[in-house]
Amino acid sequence: MSGNPIDVSSWRLVDPALMLARLRIERFRPKVGTWIIHKGISPLDLYVYLRARFGAPNGFAMTLKHPSNDNLIHWNWTLQSGPSVIELLGYQVQVIATIDHTDDPSSEAVAELVAKIKADFSNHGPKMADVRKSLEKWIVFTNPYWRLRRVVDDISKRLQELNIDHKTLPGLPKSPEELETFGEQWVEHQTAYTQALGYGLSLRMISPVLAESFVNLVILLLTREDLKTEDRLYRNVLRQEVDVRVKTLHINCVGFFKKVDSEDKRYKAFHTLMNGRNDFLHGSIDPLQLKYETVYFEGTIPLFTEFKDLSQLSLVKSLAHVEPETALKDAAVANDFVTLVIEAMDQDTRKIVKSLMSIPDPGWSKDKNRAGILFSPAVYHTVIGPRSANES
Numbered sequence: 001m002s003g004n005p006i007d008v009s010s011w012r013l014v015d016p017a018l019m020l021a022r023l024r025i026e027r028f029r030p031k032v033g034t035w036i037i038h039k040g041i042s043p044l045d046l047y048v049y050l051r052a053r054f055g056a057p058n059g060f061a062m063t064l065k066h067p068s069n070d071n072l073i074h075w076n077w078t079l080q081s082g083p084s085v086i087e088l089l090g091y092q093v094q095v096i097a098t099i100d101h102t103d104d105p106s107s108e109a110v111a112e113l114v115a116k117i118k119a120d121f122s123n124h125g126p127k128m129a130d131v132r133k134s135l136e137k138w139i140v141f142t143n144p145y146w147r148l149r150r151v152v153d154d155i156s157k158r159l160q161e162l163n164i165d166h167k168t169l170p171g172l173p174k175s176p177e178e179l180e181t182f183g184e185q186w187v188e189h190q191t192a193y194t195q196a197l198g199y200g201l202s203l204r205m206i207s208p209v210l211a212e213s214f215v216n217l218v219i220l221l222l223t224r225e226d227l228k229t230e231d232r233l234y235r236n237v238l239r240q241e242v243d244v245r246v247k248t249l250h251i252n253c254v255g256f257f258k259k260v261d262s263e264d265k266r267y268k269a270f271h272t273l274m275n276g277r278n279d280f281l282h283g284s285i286d287p288l289q290l291k292y293e294t295v296y297f298e299g300t301i302p303l304f305t306e307f308k309d310l311s312q313l314s315l316v317k318s319l320a321h322v323e324p325e326t327a328l329k330d331a332a333v334a335n336d337f338v339t340l341v342i343e344a345m346d347q348d349t350r351k352i353v354k355s356l357m358s359i360p361d362p363g364w365s366k367d368k369n370r371a372g373i374l375f376s377p378a379v380y381h382t383v384i385g386p387r388s389a390n391e392s
Helices: 016-021 043-054 105-118 121-134 146-163 176-222 231-239 243-248 263-276 276-281 310-314 324-343 349-359
Strands: 032-037 074-081 082-090 097-098 297-298 300-302 364-365 370-372
Touching: 016 082, 016 300, 032 105, 032 146, 043 074, 043 082, 043 121, 097 146, 097 324, 105 121, 146 324, 146 349, 176 231, 176 243, 176 263, 176 276, 243 263, 263 276, 263 324, 324 349
Parallel strands: none
Antiparallel strands: 032 097, 074 082, 082 097, 297 300, 364 370
8 A cells, every 4th residue: 555544745636536446346445444533623724724725625425415504514525645535524513534544543643633734734824814714704692582582481381380379288287197297298388389489580580581682683683784784873773672672673674564563462461571570670679569468457466358377378478479370471471572573574584583583503794794594403413333343
């Protein structure tokens, strides 16, 4: 065998005749080592190096590539060194190189190969610079709406599973035997009610934020170009009160065939939801708003309007204003509001917005001044299993 397939200076584009010869069944197939590269070099630098040195990816996987970024293998070069074929396959989280006439390498051997590739950068500097300049630059950012949507859905599910409204509260013990089990029952119910308190309070605080984050997502995606390119005008849109932002979506944004109907009961429920938001977020204390019972006194004698047991006095009252029904209603109001806004969009715009709503980490192109879907919600990873005894 001539040439060393690990000597990157010997790499060149594969000869098609060599690939055709490999298809012959009777031809001997060499052993192939699997080299997994996932550190020591950035995926960007490796791609730029290969693109500058060998041109566009030429591997077979490119014929299977979907014309989008939703692919298992994003790029593939097929190279050779002497009679050895080198397949370089770019996945989302790693690069796999299958190299003829090599064994599966140690981590030190992979690091040595990476070092050789990086040492060769200096021989292709100008071309690498040109390739790098030709690439589109996108930033990846967190989608607040997706994150809040996930939290609201999860909390709603947990709150419903508690089924707190249908739990039989422990009554006052009437005998020594009942007193023995009362403490355990009490702790069990107290734990459930504490969980319901946390879930209910969280939903009531987050639901209005979810609704407003959707409004801001729509503005990011659909603001008219003349407003988006003028930073002061765009910031002015974002600084408006949320009800003003909603009522002017059809003016400041593209893709709306009508204004959001502020007379719709879903909008009115949203408006009420937003009005109560600050009371929760800022811990406002207004006795008249937070009241849940009335009690009379003669001197130091409390006089209740009805009899209540320990469970009602301690457990039930802990959920005042954050009862499961009330909290779940807030989440439903936010959901209904999102539907109301989407209904005011044309069909094409609805598809765009719904797609971005479901993406946790969209991208932003500063040059194009727009957002986009960069990746599938699924992340792919390939694991190379052990070879069978008769596999070459």
